Amino acid sequence: MTALLVLEDGRVFEGVPYGAVGETFGEMVFNTGMTGYQETLTDPSYHRQIVAMTAPHIGNTGVNDEDPESGRVWVAGYVVREPARVHSNWRANRSLDDYLREQNVVGIAMRGTRALTRHLRERGAMRAGIFSGDALPPVPELVERVRRSPEMTGADLAAEVATTEAYVVPAIGGKRFTVAAVDLGIKGMTPHRMAERGCEVHVLPATATAEEILALDPDGVFFSNGPGDPAAADHAVETLRKVLDAGKPFFGICFGNQILGRALGLGTYKLRYGHRGVNQPVQDRRTGKVEISAHNHGFAVDAPLDGPFDTPYGRAEVSHVNLNDDCVEGLRLLDRPVFSVQYHPEAAAGPHDAAYLFDEFCEVMGA
C-alpha cells in the first residue's frame, strides 16, 4: 500500500501509510522539536494542520496517558520519516502507530521530510493532502482536491477546538487566585502551571462573553493559544477589550497574544512558514536575557520594535522578540498589568525557561 503527500503547488512525496489509512487535508507545516511528539499531536493549535516532524525517528517512546495536552489528537495529518517498530519507555502503554489509528489520524512515513521542510521554507506554508490506500486517483486529481480544501488564512477555528462547557481546574496546595481562562484551544499544561501556583482556573468556552468572564470576579483573565487566523477572531477581540476596560490583569499566550495585539489596535500577519519547535531564542527586552522556548504559531503581531507606542489602553511595548527573525514575541502595557507572549511558557513540549511568566501573572494578580 502506498501513501502520497500532495502539496497544493503540485509537489508530491511518496511513502507508506502511517496510522490510519484514508485521506486528509490541512495546512502543511513542519515541527523541529526532537522530543514531544505526543504533546504536539494533542495540541489544539495544530487543528487543521498536517504536521511534518523534522526529527527522523518518531514513536520511540510510544504513547502514555500522562503526556497528552488535550483529550484527542488534533493534527489533521502526520508526516514522519522513520516510525518506531518497537517502542520503549516505562510509562508507555501503546504504540504511536496504534494510537494514531485509534484516533483515525491519517499519516505517512516518507523519506523526503527534509526536502519537504526546505520546500516549505522557500515557498511558505501551503495546503496539502495525505492520501493512502490501494487504488489512489491520479496525482493531478489529488492536487486539484488539495487546492479545493479550505485555507488557513481567514479561518476562525477556536470554537471548533475549545471546550463547550466551562470547567474548573482546582488550585494545588491552597487557593490564592481565581483565574478566568478563555479556551481558544488551550493545552492541559497551561491551567496546570497556574494551578501549581495557587490559581483556581475557570476554563471557559471560546464563546464566553466579557460579562460571563467578569461574573466570576476573577483576579486575572487569561486567553489561551489556539488555531486559526487571529484576523478572523473578532469575538475574542471584542471580549478582551471589555475585559481590559474592566481593568482586570490579563495574561495571554500565543493566540491570546495576537488577540491582545488586535485589542490594542495592532495588526496581525501570516508568517511565511511559522515557528514550530522547541529551540527558539526569545529575548526578554527588559532584562536582555534569552529564553529557549517552545513555539507553535503561523501568525504574528505587527508592532513597532523601536520603542513604546500608544494604544487605547495607554502606552505599550514589545516585551519579547525572537532573535532569529525579530518577530514580535510579547506585548506589555506599560501602565497596566496586561501582558502576553506569542510563545509557550507552559512548554509541553519544550523547555521551561519561560515559566517565570506564570509567576509574573500571579504577581500582578496579587499586587
Added chain:
Amino acid sequence: MPKRTDIQSIMVIGSGPIVIGQACEFDYSGTQACRVLRAEGFRVILVNSNPATIMTDPEFADATYVEPITPDIIEKIIAKERPDALLPTLGGQTALNAAVALHESGVLTRYEVELIGANFDAIQAGENREKFKKIVAKVAEEHGLNAESARSVICHTMDECLAGAETLGYPVVVRPSFTMGGAGSGFAHDEADLRRIAGAGLDASPTTEVLLEESILGWKEFELEVMRDRADNVVIVCSIENIDPMGVHTGDSVTVAPAMTLTDREYQNMRDVAIAVIREVGVDTGGCNIQFAVDPATGRMIVIEMNPRVSRSSALASKATGFPIAKIAAKLAVGYTLDEVPNDITKETPASFEPSLDYVVVKVPRFAFEKFAGADQTLTTHMKSVGEAMAIGRSFPEALQKALRSLEKKHSQFSWTGPVASKESLIARMRVPHDGRLRTIQQAIRAGATLEELHDATKVDPWFLDQLFLIHEVAEGITEFDGPTLKKAKEHGFSDVQIGEILGLDEVRVRDLRHALGLRPVYNTVDTCAAEFAAKTPYLYSTYDEETEVPAGDRPKVIILGSGPNRIGQGIEFDYACVHASFELAAAGFETVMVNCNPETVSTDYDTSDRLYFEPLTLEDVLEVVHAEQATGPVAGVIVQLGGQTPLGLAQALKDAGVPVVGTPPESIHLAEERGAFGRVLAEAGLPAPRHGTALSVDEARAIAEEIGYPVLVRPSYVLGGAGMAIVYDDDTLTTYMGKAATDHPVLIDKFLDDAIEIDVDALYDGEELYLGGVMEHIEEAGIHSGDSACALPPITLGSFDIKRIRTATEAIARGVGVRGLLNVQYAMAANVLYVLEANPRASRTIPFVSKATAVPLAKAAARVMMGATIAGLREEGMLPKSGDGGTLPMDSPIAVKEAVLPFDRFRGVDIVLGPEMRSTGEVMGVDAGFGSAYAKSQQAAYGGLPTKGRAFVSVANKDKRAMIFPVKALAELGFEILATEGTAEVLRRNGVHAKIVRKQSDGPGADGEPTIVRRILDGEVDLIVNTPFGSPGQSGPRLDGYEIRTAAVLRGIACITTVQGLAAAVQGIQHIVRGDVGVRSLQEHAQRLRG
C-alpha cells in the same frame, strides 16, 4: 554584554600529549580558542607540550610555548609574558589541574592573572564528589526535580555492611576508603559476595571503612552538553545517549545523538537539572558536560558527574550539531553573551538557541587491544579506546552502519556471510561488554536470538535492539539485484562491499550496477536547525535521501583525504598535515574539500576547509564524494599522501577509477611498499638494506635465520605499523614465534642490527630537488619502533659527513621511487654502514615535530609541491628557507627532543618494555639550548619529570652492563643511592660505584624479612628505575623479574628507563635540572633565531 576591554593578553593551556581519554579533541578546542581570541585582538600565549597539535603552530598564537605543562614551567612563562588572564577550560583535565595548582600556589595572584572561563570554586565543586552530591540534592529539592545521586552508606563493621546492603538492595558496589587505585572494590551480588568483598575491603582500608553504593549497572546513560554565558543565558547544545548502558565508560560506548529514547518530560527534567546544577556549581561561562543514569524500569534519574570544561563529548557534540562549543566558549570567556555571537552555519541567527537535528549521529570507539598482549579486554568504567569514528545518516541504521565501516577494522562491520556461532555462546559473550559487542548482537540475531534474550543479556534498550533487527531483516531481503532491494539496502546504510558479500559479487560490480540504476547518495547539510533556515556553511554528509545540497564551486577544487579514527600509529600528526595542506591550498587559490570521519580533529571543523564531508574513508564513500564534487566543478586533484596509511591504501583504486590522485603516483607508492620492488630501487642506488628472507614454515625460518645470523626481526607480511613484530635471538624463540604466527601468511625475517643507531628522515622532493626536512637521531637503539623511540633533532652524534651520506641516500630513494611530495626514510647506522630500513612516500608521524623544530612548514610545502610548485619556487616565496635545509642547521641550533607517551597505566598487566611494535598514543617535545635540558623537558612533559635525588634501582641485561657503568656512576655522583640486583651490583662495585644489593622478586623475601625489589618499589622506596629486559618472553626467571619490576613501576608511577641509551640521556637531563639551567623559549623566538 560586549567583549571585555580590561584584558589584553590571555594564556591558553593545552592538554599535552595524546593519551587514552585525552586526545586530539583538545587540539580542536584549543585551536578554535586561539583563533577566536586572536581574531578578537587579544595577545595569545599558548602552552602545550604536544608538537603534533595544530594549536601549537606558531601562527595560532602570539607566543607558543612547546614546554612541559607543569606549574614551575608555566610560572616561568607567566613571569616572562605577564598575561592578564588564563583560560584553562579548553585543555582537558591537564589544563584544569595546572590552573588549580597555579591558583593554590598563589602564582596567579602574585602575577595578577585572572582565571577566565571557570572559577576555582566551580572547578572544585565539579570535582569533589561529596560537594557535588550536595549540589544535586539541593537543586532537586529547590526546583522539585527528579534528580538524585547514587545512594550510598559508609560502613565500619560487617554488621553495618549487611544492614547497608539490605537498605540499598543487591547488587551493591563496595569501595574501600583510602586504598591505592581503588584496590579492593567490587560488586557484591549477594550476602556471600558482600561478606567476602567488604570483609577484605575493611581489612584493606587504613580507616577500616568501606562505602557501599547502589548499583546502577545496566541503567540507561545520557549526557547533555551545556553552555552558559555571563548573563546567565543557558543552552543545551546536544543530548547524547549511550547504547551501551551504565558500566561502560562513555568514551568506550557506542553513542547516539540526539537521545533516542526520552520523552519530552524526561528530557526537559534532565535539561532543568543540568541548568540548575551548572548555576549552583557556579560555572560562569563556557561549556560543560553533565552525565545522567536513568533506571529504565522506573525513570529514576541519577546525576553522575559534571565537567566544568570542554570535553571529548563536547567535541563530538560540536561535530554532531554544527554548534562549535569551544569557539563559543572562548567568546563567552572574554565577555560576549550567546545572543551576541552569530551562528556560523546560518549566519543570520544567533548562537543563543538549541540545535535541532534532522539526522542521527553515531559515534563508535576504536580499540587497540591487539597491541597490548595480556591486557584485560573487558570494557569497564576505565576508558580503553584510543580513538573514535563518527557518522551521520538520516536514520539510525544508516548512521550506525556508516560509523562501523568508518572504523576501518576487520570485522567491525555487520556481516551475514560465513559461519555463525551458537546463539548460546554469542549471548554468553555479549553479557560482558567488549569491543564489537554490537556485532556480537548482530551475529546472535543471525543465530536466532530474540529481542528479549538480547535485552536480558546486554540491557541495551529494546528500541536500539529492534533497529539491529531491522538491519538484519533488510540484509535477509537482499536476495537478488534489483532497484528496490538495492535502494532499501543503501537507505539502511549497507555498503557496496556488504551487499557484494551477501550476493557473492565483487564490490566494483555492485557499484557499477548501482550506478547503472542511477542510485547514488545525496549530500545533506549539517545546518543546526533541521532546515528551518538556509545553511551558508557547507558541512555535508551522504545519505540516500531526496535532494542533494552540494553548492556550486567557482575555483578548482582539491580534495584532501583525512586519516580516519585515531589509532596507535595513525593519529593527530596526520590530521596536522591534512589541515596544513587545506590552509595552504586555500591560500593558493584552490577550493579545499576535506573528507574525514574523526570527530576529535581539527580537520573535521567546518571552519578548516571550504567544504567538509563527514564521511567514512572507504573507497565507495570517497568515490561518491569525488563524483559529487565533480558534478559541481572541476576537481584539480585528490591528496592521499597526508592522511597516513588510510588514504594511501586507496590511491591505486582511486586512480583506477579515474580519480586525479596528485603527488607521488600510486605506482611509486607501490614501489616503496613492495619489498621486492623496493629492493631493486635500493640495489640500483647502491644502498644496503639489512639481509632478509621470507618464510612460510618453521624450517624455512630457521634456515633463513641461520644464513643471515641472529638476532633477526620477524613480522607477518600482511600487517603494517609493526603489529606482530618481534626481535628474536635464538632458534627456540623463533620456533615459538612461527608456531604462533598464522602460517598461511608469509613471515618476513630481517637481519636485526644490534647496537645500531636508528635515524629517521623527513624530506620533500619535487622531481628535481630534495629538501631534507629533518634528520632525527633516535635515543633508543634500532629495533624499537620509531614511534615509541625518543629522538633528537638536529642529530646529536652524527657529523656532517654522515648527514651528507643520508642526504645522498634519501635523494636516490626519492628519485628511484618517483616521489612528488613527502618521503620518510628510516635508516640504521651500524659499524659505520648506513642501512635503509624502510621508506614511506607519505607524510610521517614526525612531520609536525620536524616542522616545529626547524621552523619550516613541511606539510604546507608538500601540498604545494603536489599541486605542481617546485622547491626552488617555494624557496623564492619564502615558505622554505632561501638556502640550506633541515640537514644544514647551524651548530648552535637548539636541540629538540621528541618523546613518546605510552598508555601502560591503562593496561595493567602489560609489559612496558619497548619493542618493534608501536604502542605509544602520543608524543611531547622538549626544546632547549642543549640536549640534556631538552631531554629533561621531554621527560617532564611526558611522565612528570625525572627525579633529582633519592634511590635509583638498576638491573640490566648482560649486554648492557658495560654501557651502564658511566651513567650510573654519574647518578651516584649526583647523590643517588644506588640499589642493584646481584649481577649488576658486582659490575658497579668493581667500577667504584657503591651499589646496595637488593633481593629479586624470584628470590622471595629474606629470612630477616628483607623485602624484594618489587616490594620496595610498591612501598615507594625507589625514585628511579633502570631495567633493561633480557631473556625471552614467557620464560620464568630474569625475564619475569623484569616484568614484575616494570609493572610495579607503572603502578606507582615511578620513572622507569628500559634502555641503556635512555639512561644516558636521562642522566644528562638530571644534571641539567640540578644545575637549574632549564629556560623557556617560545617557538616564535625559536623561529626568529633559526630563520632570521
